[in-house]
Amino acid sequence: xxxCLACAFAQADxxxxxxxxxxxxxxxxxxxxxxxxxxxEVPSNVQTxxxxxxxxxxxxxxxxxxxxxxxxxxxxxTSGNAFQLDVNFRxxxxxxxxxxxxxxxxxxxxxxxxxxxxxxxxxxxxxEGAIARIAVVPGSNxxxxxxxxxxxxxVTTRDGFxxxxxxxxxxxxxxxxxxxxxxxxxxxxxxxxxxxGNVLHEDGWGDNDPSRVGQLFAKVGWRxxxxxADLSLSLANTRLEGNQTLPVTWxxxxxxxxxxxxxxxxxxxxxxxxxxxxxxxxxxxxxNAFHRQLKTFVFNSNVNDDFDPTRAVGDGNxxxxxxxxDVAQSRSGASMQLTSATAVAGHANHLSAGASFESGFTAFxxxxxxAGSSRDTTSDKPVSLxxxxxxxxxxxxxxxxxxxxxxxxxxxxxxxxxxxAHVDLSDRLGIALNGRHTFRRFNPSVGLTTNPSxxxxxxxTYNEGMRVPxxxxxxxxDPNAPCSLPxxxxxxxxxxxxxxxxxxxxxxxxxTEALRWSAAVFRTELRDxxxxxxxxxxxxxxxxxxxxxxxRRQGAGFGLDATAGAxxxxxxxxxxxxxxxxxxxxxxxxxxxxxxxxxxxxxxxxVRPGNHLPSIPRHTFKxxxxxxxxxxxxxxxxxxxxxxxxxxxxxxxxxxxxKTPGFALVSVDGRMRLGAGWEAFANVFNLFNRxxxxxxxxxxxxxxxxxxxxxxxxxxxxxxxxxxxGAPRGIWAGLTWHFDAPSAx
Numbered sequence: 001x002x003x004c005l006a007c008a009f010a011q012a013d014x015x016x017x018x019x020x021x022x023x024x025x026x027x028x029x030x031x032x033x034x035x036x037x038x039x040x041e042v043p044s045n046v047q048t049x050x051x052x053x054x055x056x057x058x059x060x061x062x063x064x065x066x067x068x069x070x071x072x073x074x075x076x077x078t079s080g081n082a083f084q085l086d087v088n089f090r091x092x093x094x095x096x097x098x099x100x101x102x103x104x105x106x107x108x109x110x111x112x113x114x115x116x117x118x119x120x121x122x123x124x125x126x127x128e129g130a131i132a133r134i135a136v137v138p139g140s141n142x143x144x145x146x147x148x149x150x151x152x153x154x155v156t157t158r159d160g161f162x163x164x165x166x167x168x169x170x171x172x173x174x175x176x177x178x179x180x181x182x183x184x185x186x187x188x189x190x191x192x193x194x195x196x197g198n199v200l201h202e203d204g205w206g207d208n209d210p211s212r213v214g215q216l217f218a219k220v221g222w223r224x225x226x227x228x229a230d231l232s233l234s235l236a237n238t239r240l241e242g243n244q245t246l247p248v249t250w251x252x253x254x255x256x257x258x259x260x261x262x263x264x265x266x267x268x269x270x271x272x273x274x275x276x277x278x279x280x281x282x283x284x285x286x287x288n289a290f291h292r293q294l295k296t297f298v299f300n301s302n303v304n305d306d307f308d309p310t311r312a313v314g315d316g317n318x319x320x321x322x323x324x325x326d327v328a329q330s331r332s333g334a335s336m337q338l339t340s341a342t343a344v345a346g347h348a349n350h351l352s353a354g355a356s357f358e359s360g361f362t363a364f365x366x367x368x369x370x371a372g373s374s375r376d377t378t379s380d381k382p383v384s385l386x387x388x389x390x391x392x393x394x395x396x397x398x399x400x401x402x403x404x405x406x407x408x409x410x411x412x413x414x415x416x417x418x419x420x421a422h423v424d425l426s427d428r429l430g431i432a433l434n435g436r437h438t439f440r441r442f443n444p445s446v447g448l449t450t451n452p453s454x455x456x457x458x459x460x461t462y463n464e465g466m467r468v469p470x471x472x473x474x475x476x477x478d479p480n481a482p483c484s485l486p487x488x489x490x491x492x493x494x495x496x497x498x499x500x501x502x503x504x505x506x507x508x509x510x511x512t513e514a515l516r517w518s519a520a521v522f523r524t525e526l527r528d529x530x531x532x533x534x535x536x537x538x539x540x541x542x543x544x545x546x547x548x549x550x551x552r553r554q555g556a557g558f559g560l561d562a563t564a565g566a567x568x569x570x571x572x573x574x575x576x577x578x579x580x581x582x583x584x585x586x587x588x589x590x591x592x593x594x595x596x597x598x599x600x601x602x603x604x605x606x607v608r609p610g611n612h613l614p615s616i617p618r619h620t621f622k623x624x625x626x627x628x629x630x631x632x633x634x635x636x637x638x639x640x641x642x643x644x645x646x647x648x649x650x651x652x653x654x655x656x657x658x659k660t661p662g663f664a665l666v667s668v669d670g671r672m673r674l675g676a677g678w679e680a681f682a683n684v685f686n687l688f689n690r691x692x693x694x695x696x697x698x699x700x701x702x703x704x705x706x707x708x709x710x711x712x713x714x715x716x717x718x719x720x721x722x723x724x725x726g727a728p729r730g731i732w733a734g735l736t737w738h739f740d741a742p743s744a745x
Contacts, residue, residue, distance in 0.1 A: 032110055032274070032286040032337045037350055041403050041411040043447030043459040044138055045506050045520040045557065047071060051131035051158070055169070055181075055736075060685075062131075063087050063123045066153075068638050068667070070136050071572030072557045074620050076695040077724045080209055080242035080257075083124040084264070086695075090138060090522065091553035091578040091616045092150025094121040096264075098472050101530045101545070103149040109157050109232060109272055111290045112145065116329045116360030116393050118472040119147055125236040125268045125294070127217035129183045129196035130157040138522065140465030140502040142417035142443035143399050145356070147467040149500040150524060150553065159221050159230065160185035160192030165741045171681070171734020176203030176210075179734075186741050192221045205727055206243040208260040213238045226278045234270040239263060245722035247701040248657065250708070254691065254725035258703070259301040259320060259375045267295045282341040288356075289334040298325040301377035303702055304370075309714035318370040319702070319710045320377045326365045333358025348405035359394040362471060373710045375703060388428035391471035395421045401445075413447040413461075421468045437474060439497050441466045456509040463502050469495040473530060473545040496528040496547050514563040523554035525581075531613075532648075533586050549582025551613060570624040578613040580651070588649045590698040590719035592656035605652040612646055612653055615695060617662060619643035633672040640665050642694070647721050649698030657721035663692040665726075682733040692726035 039046065049069050059065035063085040067075045076086040078097050086095035092103030094114070102119040105112055106126075114121055137144070138151040166184025183196035197216040204210050219232040241263040243256070250256055270293070276286040300323040311317045337354030366387040371377035401415035420440050427433035447461035473495055506520030529551040533544055555576040562569045588594055589603035597604035612618075623639040641664035646653055666688060671681040686692075703709060704716040711717060 032276070032288055032335065032354075037403055040451050040457050041350075041405075041413070041449050043413055043449045043461040044141070044504060045508065045518055046138075047136045047559075049134040049136070051133055054128045054131060060177075061085070061123060062126055062128055066134070066136075068622065068640055069624065071559050071622065072138075072555075072574035072576065072620065073136075074617055074642050074694070076615050077726065078245075078695050079240075079262070080206060080244055080724050081204075081211060081240045082727065083211055083213060083238070083240050084242065085123065086615075087121075087123070087153075088616060089136065089151050089153075090524070090555065090557075090574075091576045091613065092524075094153065096120050096122050096124075101473070101532060102147060102470075103467065105144055105148040105152045107152065107154045108234075108270075109155070109230075110274060110288045110335070111270075111272055111292070111333070112358075113270075113292070114147065115294060116331050117327060117362040117364065117391060117470065119467075119470045122266055122268075122294075124213055124238045124240060125215075125234075125266055125270075126155060127157070127196060127198075127215045127234050127236070129181050129198050129215070130194070130217035130219075130234075132156045132158045132162075138520070139461060139504055140443070140445075140463045140500040140524065141415065142445050142463060142465060143401050143415050144465075145397060145417070146395055146419050146421060147465075149465050149467050149498065149526065150502075157217065157219065157232065158183075158185065158194055158196070159219050160187040160194040161221060161223065163194055165739055167736050167738045169734060169736045171732055173732030174730045175205045176201075177730075177732060178202070184739075184741060187221075190223055192223075194219045194221075204241065204243075205730070206255045206257065206725075208257045208262075209241045209243050211238075211240050213240075227276065229275040230273070232272045234268065234272075236266060236268040239265040243725070245695070245697060245699075245724050247699075247720040247722055249701070249720060251691070251693075251723065251725060254728075256708075257375070258722075259303065259377055261299060261376075261378065262301055263299050265297045269293045284339045286337045286339070287335065289332075291332045292330065294327075294329045296325075296327040296329070298323075298327070300325075301371070301375075309712060313373060313712050315370065315381075319373045319712065320371040320375070322369040322371055322377050322379060324367045324369060324383060326363075328363045329360065331358060331360035344404065348411075350403040351400070352402075353400040355396075355398050357394070357396045360392070362389075362391040362393075364389045364391070373712065375708070375710075385429075387433075389433050389471075390426040390428060392424045392426075393422065393471060395419060395468075409451040411449045413445070413449070415445040415463075416442060418442045419466065423468065423471055423474060425471060425474065435474060437469070439466070439468045441497070441499075455511065456507065458507050460505045461503070465500040465502070467498040467500070467530070469497065469530060469545075495530060495545060498529055499527040501525045501527075516561045518559040519557070521554075521556045523552065526551045526553075531651075533588075533651075546586075548580065548584055548586075548607075551579065552581050553578045553616075566628045566630075568626045568628075570622075572620075572622045574620050576616055576618060576620075578616040579609070580607050580611045580613065581609050583608055586651055588651065588698065590700055591649055591652070591654070592719065593652060593654045605654070607651045611651060614646045614648040614651060614697075617642040617645045619662070631673065633670065635668070635670045637666065637668045640667075645694075645696075647696035647698055647723075655698060655721070657698070660693050660696040660721075660723060663690055663694075663726070665690060665692065677738040679736040679738065680733070681736065683731070685730040685732075686726075686728060689729040690726075691728075693723040694726060696721050696723045698722070 053065045084096045094104035098118040106121045135154045144152045163185030169181040172178040179200040181198040185194040195218045200213045214237045216235045221230045244258045272290040335356035339352040367383045369383045370381045371379040397419045399417035403413045423437040425435040443464045445463035449459040502524040504522040508518040510516045528547045531548045557574040559572045588605045594603040621641045626636040628634045643662040644659035667685045669683040699722045701720045705711040
């Protein structure tokens with residue numbers, strides 16, 4: 001669904017990335033910006049990350065910037081590539097990996113950028129140099145549309161009316177990283193243009209994980225007395241390789257790859273148009289239309305789960321192979337919204353109502369290729385087509401949200417949305433994958449905000465949401481035919497939609513001009529939650545999607561921002577308790593407690609209410625400090641710490657390998673003005689060179705022969721915990737040239 005949530009405020013480039021929003025005006029909490037609602041009337045703990053946090057190498061990727069700068073956020077590195085991180089917020093995920101059930105929506109200038117096929121989020125396709133700010137909004141607010149279970153991230157881009165002049169930035173350093181960024185804007189009274197782009201290449205810190213990222217963003221705008229319009233174009237071309245997870249027994253050589261090559265390439269074309277007309281001071285109509293086209297190629301080196309150690313190695317019985325996938329996705333949509341700020345019976349009132357529709361198409365093919373016995377699966381053997389699937393998905397929605405002043409300092413918010421979603425699957429090689437699925441639901445929301453003083457806001461909210469099973473989930477839901485995602489699909493049972501019930505209570509305030517704070521407690525109950533269940537074996541990505549009954553994410557978050565002279569501090573602590581609430585039996589053959597529960601030959605685990613969900617740490621803490629030496633220079637340091645977490649496949653929390661340990665990382669950065677528009681900057685990531693891991697899964701290690709070769713007899717294969725090794729210390733530096741530009745004539 002299209003959405004735009006913009007926050008208007010100013011912040012210096014060297015100020016902390018996370019800001020408390022006490023004095024911020026939220027310009028729109030609906031599909032399009034609307035006329036604006038003061039934050040004192042918004043019943044949720046909104047956080048904002050400024051685009052300045054992405055300039056230079058302070059954070060190499062958008063996901064890393066969110067991890068460093070937003071409370072209740074942590075990341076999982078499932079692929080071994082910094083541009084393909086899972087971003088978790090309050091226990092809900094936005095991920096580029098098809099094997100990860102999604103729970104967050106991500107929007108770019110009013111358009112939802114979760115992809116059609118798996119609701120995935122490709123962070124490498126969001127134009128980092130064009131970002132003005134990112135608003136992180138918690139909860140299941142229904143006006144955000146389908147699949148927003150735990151929150152939404154709304155990215156607002158820059159434009160030429162607010163950006164005059166520009167800058168060029170070149171930087172590089174360890175891991176063979178080289179990057180060039182540029183951005184600039186120009187405007188006159190009615191017309192404006194803005195462009196931003198970046199090119200990055202690195203060899204990677206591991207043995208086989210180079211990356212290449214290219215992004216280009218351009219926007220033209222027009223303004224008149226009562227009208228405005230914008231047209232933007234976003235292009236991206238990326239190729240990302242990763243080292244996968246490693247058996248724990250291999251982590252002494254943390255740069256190694258279990259098997260290789262593994263890479264994904266993306267090519268994006270995204271066009272977006274927005275327009276509005278103001279009838280008077282209280283009435284505004286807005287519209288939005290977009291088209292998004294993405295071509296993805298995925299090459300995965302795999303262990304062959306069908307390998308038979310009792311037969312000779314050869315054609316038809318090779319230990320390793322490759323999965324080759326082509327995914328072509330296109331999506332178009334539009335929305336319309338009417339906003340009125342007319343008082344009702346003498347009470348302040350802000351009403352927005354509208355409708356949206358979008359339709360998407362996916363053409364997916366999966367091919368397989370035998371390789372050999374080496375961990376390097378480069379092969380010249382024939383490629384065979386195994387799956388060809390077409391998927392069509394459409395979503396239509398009607399929504400309304402109203403904020404009514406019950407008095408001068410108390411406000412009631414009521415909102416609701418009715419959604420209808422269709423998913424049609426067409427098997428191009430037969431009929432096994434054919435299916436038609438329709439989902440309908442009305443999702444409500446109610447919130448109350450009160451301001452006992454100008455310095456304190458109290459709020460409470462309840463809302464509901466629905467996540468529709470994606471085409472990839474509907475095509476991979478049979479435990480008898482697990483998928484090595486995104487590589488294999490079969491005829492599967494239907495999945496139920498996921499329904500969320502979210503409650504949040506909170507407070508925020510400003511003790512002084514130099515001290516701001518926020519606190520929130522929350523609980524989100526999911527009914528018929530969907531999880532990816534690992535099936536084990538040599539392919540650690542093999543498994544299937546399953547409704548697992550009820551799950552719960554509950555916890556608290558606390559934020560503090562303070563300024564003392566030239567020193568600025570920001571701290572955030574969050575507690576997330578994510579648990580299963582329904583007893584269930586899951587297949588997990590590589591779990592040390594696996595037993596024949598559901599059948600005599602089964603390798604099951606018993607999951608009980610209270611067992612923790614994998615990959616979600618209970619505790620996270622962030623601390624950011626900046627010291628400004630006048631206008632000439634600044635120094636900053638960031639601490640990111642998180643607690644331990646369970647591995648995927650250890651849903652019963654009883655595997656002998658235990659949890660993946662927690663860690664704390666410190667990074668430092670600085671800048672210095674050199675004169676004549678020049679500025680130097682540098683960054684050190686993981687200052688103390690800590691060995692870390694933020695993701696683990698259970699699997700079977702088959703490369704147990706001499707020199708970590710393949711054991712064709714199978715005698716020494718063993719179940720292990722596999723972890724993604726975290727990046728070591730990295731040092732980068734660069735130069736920025738700032739320039740002014742005259743207004744366009």
